[in-house]
Amino acid sequence: MESVNVLFRLAVLGTLLTLSACASPPSSVPDIKLYVFHCGNIEVRDVSVFSPGVNQGQPKTLTDSCYLIRHPKGDLIWDAGLADQLGPQGQEFYDGLFYMSMPTPLLAQLQAIGVQPEDIEWLGLSHFHSDHTGNANLFTQATLLLQQEEYEAAFGAQAREYGFDPDSYSQFNADNSQPLQGDHDLFGDGRVVIKRAIGHTPGHQMLYLDMPKSGPILLSGDLYHFTSNREHQRVPSFNFSKEQTLDSMKHMEDFIDRTGAQLWIQHDKEQNADIRHAPAFYQ
Ligand SMILES: [Zn+2]
Numbered sequence: 107m108e109s110v111n112v113l114f115r116l117a118v119l120g121t122l123l124t125l126s127a128c129a130s131p132p133s134s135v136p137d138i139k140l141y142v143f144h145c146g147n148i149e150v151r152d153v154s155v156f157s158p159g160v161n162q163g164q165p166k167t168l169t170d171s172c173y174l175i176r177h178p179k180g181d182l183i184w185d186a187g188l189a190d191q192l193g194p195q196g197q198e199f200y201d202g203l204f205y206m207s208m209p210t211p212l213l214a215q216l217q218a219i220g221v222q223p224e225d226i227e228w229l230g231l232s233h234f235h236s237d238h239t240g241n242a243n244l245f246t247q248a249t250l251l252l253q254q255e256e257y258e259a260a261f262g263a264q265a266r267e268y269g270f271d272p273d274s275y276s277q278f279n280a281d282n283s284q285p286l287q288g289d290h291d292l293f294g295d296g297r298v299v300i301k302r303a304i305g306h307t308p309g310h311q312m313l314y315l316d317m318p319k320s321g322p323i324l325l326s327g328d329l330y331h332f333t334s335n336r337e338h339q340r341v342p343s344f345n346f347s348k349e350q351t352l353d354s355m356k357h358m359e360d361f362i363d364r365t366g367a368q369l370w371i372q373h374d375k376e377q378n379a380d381i382r383h384a385p386a387f388y389q
Pocket residue numbers: 235237238328373
């Protein structure tokens with residue numbers, strides 16, 4: 107009688123353990139949050155620098171975006187925007203071709219959600235143009251993630267000839283940089299993946315996010331600056347390589363078709379009006 111009772115209890119226990127194993131969420135779904143920050147305004151006096159021969163002399167307003175990805179294994183900032191020091195009054199660049207301003211400091215936007223920049227483990231920059239490196243030096247404890255070619259351009263003697271501003275990323279050097287040779291799955295779970303997409307600059311890259319609730323999102327870097335350039339596959343006149351850019355556009359459009367990712371064009375003001383910005387977040 108006693109042994110039957112023990113067997114019965116063991117059977118019940120086994121059933122309960124099986125049920126609880128089924129009820130617990132799969133460990134492969136991490137808690138990831140994506141915050142979007144407004145990292146500046148860019149008034150372009152002649153938009154045809156982005157679309158050679160098209161809309162010559164026409165002005166266009168672009169936005170500038172930065173992102174924070176909070177993953178259980180660490181925090182990643184993607185692009186560092188225009189420098190906080192520009193302030194809301196801003197200033198002209200490139201003989202007045204651009205007028206750029208930074209209405210709300212990135213530092214204040216981070217602090218508003220309880221994040222201190224020195225707590226950030228990773229800084230990923232799509233490329234090193236100064237509208238993406240402006241606040242890089244805030245992230246003094248971060249490891250910089252960039253393609254090998256961008257590393258050589260950004261830390262070489264000719265950096266300014268690529269349109270880079272070495273003062274804006276002077277906190278970084280070989281000791282806290284991680285040059286990449288292609289795509290890089292940051293946390294090893296396929297959720298946060300840097301995608302090599304060269305051409306805009308020597309080592310331009312993008313960021314793929316497989317969000318547990320929102321689904322796949324691809325952050326454009328400057329593969330495109332606005333939607334019509336995507337529709338027509340137009341290459342800005344100042345890109346490092348038109349041929350590489352067109353190859354990257356094709357490669358990444360194929361990737362978008364395969365994954366079903368939403369493409370968020372970081373500079374597209376109209377598209378960003380429909381994207382929730384911090385303190386709201388995506389999961
Ligand atoms: Zn840009």
